[in-house]
Amino acid sequence: MKISVIGCGYLGAVHASAMAELGHDVVGIDVDAAKIASLAAGNPPFFEPGLPEILISATASGRLRFSTDIADAAGSQVHFIAVGTPQKAGSHAADLTYVDAAVSALIPHLAPGDLVVGKSTVPVGTAARLAEQVESSGSGASLAWNPEFLREGFAVRDTLTPDRLVYGVPAGVAGEQPAALLNEIYASALAAGTPLVVTDYATAELVKVSANAFLATKISFINAMAEIAEVTGADVTQLAEAIGFDDRIGRKFLGAGVGFGGGCLPKDIRAFTARAEELGRGESVAFLKEVDKINLRRRQRVVDLTVEALGEKLHGSKVAVLGLSFKPHSDDVRDSPALDVAVQLHGLGVDVVATDPEAIHNARVRHPQLGYEALIDDALRDADVVVLVTEWPEFRALDPIWAASLVRNRVVVDARNSYDPQVWRAAGWAYYGLGRP
Template sequence: MRISVIGCGYLGAVHASAMAELGHDVVGIDVDTDKITRLSQGRPVFFEPGLAEVLTSAIGSGRLRFSTDIADAAGAQVHFIAVGTPQKQGSHAADLRYVDAAVQSLLPHLAVGDLVVGKSTVPVGTAARLADLITASGSGATLAWNPEFLREGFAVQDTVSPDRLVYGVPAGEAGEHATGLLNEVYAAAIAAGTPTVVTDYATSELVKAAANAFLATKISFINAMAEIAEVSGADVTQLADAIGFDDRIGRRFLNAGVGFGGGCLPKDIRAFTARAEELGRGESVAFLKEVDAINLRRRQRVVELAVSALAGPVYHSKVAVLGLSFKPDSDDVRDSPALDVAVQLRGLGADVVATDPQAIDNSRARHPQLTYSTDLEETLRDADAVVLVTEWPEFRELDPVWAATLVRTPTIVDGRNTLDAAAWRAAGWTYLGLGRP
């Protein structure tokens, strides 16, 4: 099929590359000239495992190209809208200016039978409004909403082999037409048995909001239990293991720690709350404000543990911070708990040296006041305390005996509860976890 992808940021670049790798003829459109130049050369503008290989392969096959001219989208049968929906300045609501601009710019290039497909995460009610706009244009095109469920670090895999497909389509023949085209786009995934839910616009929009809200709630729940464990002497990791055996609960995402971050989860639950309030049902999701508050408190708790772990004053004590991205296998530092912890410690007067396998450049662009190192040994050397805040494999597998030979004081704060506490203590370390004795 001939496909256009409007917006070549994280979502769009991955989607365009994966669709081309699946055999479709794809053009990616973005207004950022530098981004388009780099993508055209097969160079991703962010780190995502497997993307460089898929991007290079798709460009080499001739099935993928990039452009800054929206007119190059003309002739495609399906047009994916994959632009960002950041949090509005001074508000929790989603900023829809980029979605609106993308659809407006696309209108003159639509033809009868074309399908515009929203993938961006938007407040419920957005699709219906945009559908009216497309209908009023007289283009004869149809709108569908097809939310993305990508996990950073697994985005290529999640696009090629999704765990479910959701289509929000209009009623009647237009909906049947939209469903038919989307089934062609995702033919490989459907043939592999991927569950498909065909529903209305509002439900498809709420699926993404509800999924993120539920995930955030589960993470904050176990972090709330960590707060109780810390004052009662319980072990939150064993608690999570025990309740995780219950099939109704499950063990995944029950790891207490510094909390969630990134460019999606925090802003999406805030936007969901803001939209519910606009609809007069703010009380229905009022608990999400506490979910957000618990999440932010855990960052402060890691800072408190690091300060308490220092043998002397914070001022000019060297603190080695391991991790800057919000999660491993990513260079994304948007709303990153790890970077936030490093900045807070620096603000308290500590001499912070931070390292990360991928996120140093992005971190330096946001917080040049920090000291960064690409060398783990240099980061650890003469440290008065070590704080692990992103569970990259090289940090999880760090040899505590070797690390103890480098630091000034063998004290570590495990902000992800990912280390073997017994092994670190046996190597002479003072080990501090979250919600653990």
């Protein structure tokens, strides 16, 4: 099928490349000329495993091209809206400026039978408003909402082989053609048995934010238990293991630590809260405010543990911070707990030297005042405290005996509870974990 993807940031670039990899004829459109030039040359402007390979393959095949001109969307039958919905300045609400601008710019280029498909994460009620705009334009096009469920670091796999598909379409006969077009686009995933939910606009919008809210709540729940464990002497890792055996609870996302971050989860739960308050149902999700507070408190706890480990000597002490991205297999430092911890420690007068396999450039752009080292041994050398904040495999696999040969003092703050305390203590380290004795 002929497809356009409006917005070629993280979501759009992955979606456009994956759709072309599946055999569709795709044009990716974005107003950022530098981004478009980079993608056209086969160079993603961000790190995502597997993306360079399918981007190069798709562009070389001729099935994928990029443009800064929205008029190049004309002739495509399906148009995906994949622009960002950042948090509004001075508010928790989502900023829909880019979504509205994309739809308005696209409308003059729509033809009868075309389908506009929203993929951006938006407040519930947005799709119905945009559907009315598309239908009243006289273009003969219709609108569907197809939320994304991408995990940074696994986005290519999640797009090519999704764990579920959700279509929000108009009720009755009007929804049949949109659903049929989406079925054609996702034919390979459906043939592989991917679960499909065809529903209304509001439900499709809520599926995405509800999933994010649930995951955030589960993470903050175990971190709340870590706070209790810290004052009682309990071990939150064993607690998580024990309750995780209950099928109703499950072990995933019960890893206590420094908490979640990134460009989606924090801003999405805040936008969800703001939208619920607009609807007069703020009390229904009021608990998400506490989820957010718990999450932010764990960052402060890591800073406090590091200060405790340093004692009274902060100025002149060196702290090696392992990790800058908000999660491994990503270079995304938006609302990153790791970068937040590094910045707070620097503000206390500590000499911070941070390392990360992919995120140093992005971190340096935002916080040039920090020290950065590309190699882990250079970051560790003469450190008074080592703080693990992003659980990259190479950091998790760190040998405490080898690390001990580089540092000045054998002190580690494990902000992800990734290390075995007994192993590290046996190597002569003072070990600090979150919610662990």
